[in-house]
Amino acid sequence: MLNRRMGFVMLIVIAATGFGLNIAIGSEAEEMTVPLGEIIIGPPEGVEPKRSPVSFPHGVHFDYACNQCHHMWEYDTEVQSCSTEGCHDAILSPIKAAAEGEEIEAYQYYKTAYHIMCISCHKEIKANNAELERTLGKLPDQLPATGPTGCIECHPKE
């Protein structure tokens, strides 16, 4: 497990000269292109958006294991989009879906899935940092970096 992850990090270091890279996985050497820069995440088709799309710096998150986010990925398969059918593909909230006679789980609603994943992680780091400062005093440059938690930081225009 650890070796495999280190293997990825090595490959990224070696190949991270352009935007996107190909990695060979497993003995069958299947190829996969990994976007390294910003991925623009917008709402799925059929949604009348209230907020601007989100610019997600993919590569900034590579300190984490890939399957922290791509939790259904099994290493020798293609990484699926979050909105793959049967995953986070519902475009109505459970309440609105129920009003239309459809029953869905909260995680299926794409907005909830993104918000839970993105915001909870950034909030958790902030909370840990606040706790460190509370116990150890101010450590301005030594606290772990975190990501945005405010609406307009991720959705810049109304």
Ligand code: HEC
């Ligand atoms: C912090 C969360 C996170 C981490 C960690 C992460 N990714 Fe992603 N990745 C995403 C999101 C979000 C998308 C956009 C998915 C979408 O559009 O549905 C994405 C997109 C991708 C895509 C394009 C998929 C497509 O739909 O074409 C690939 C390939 C990919 N990631 C591979 C990786 C690999 C390999 C790693 C580990 C080195 C990794 N990701 C780490 C969140 C993450």
Ligand code: HEC
């Ligand atoms: C498991 C934890 C985790 C998840 C999940 C996660 N992030 Fe982050 N994010 C971070 C950390 C840590 C940083 C700070 C990285 C750094 O600056 O080195 C960060 C930074 C960012 C930044 C700021 C980058 C910069 O250069 O200032 C943005 C924007 C961001 N994340 C968006 C997202 C979005 C959108 C998602 C969901 C698709 C997401 N993040 C999911 C941990 C996470």
Ligand code: HEC
């Ligand atoms: C860490 C980044 C992040 C933060 C912070 C964040 N969002 Fe989002 N939000 C997303 C992502 C990613 C999506 C899915 C892509 C999309 O639809 O734009 C999304 C989707 C949405 C949607 C559904 C799409 C639309 O435009 O109608 C709404 C509404 C929304 N967010 C409102 C908010 C509000 C209000 C806040 C503050 C309480 C907030 N978001 C904070 C990342 C974030």
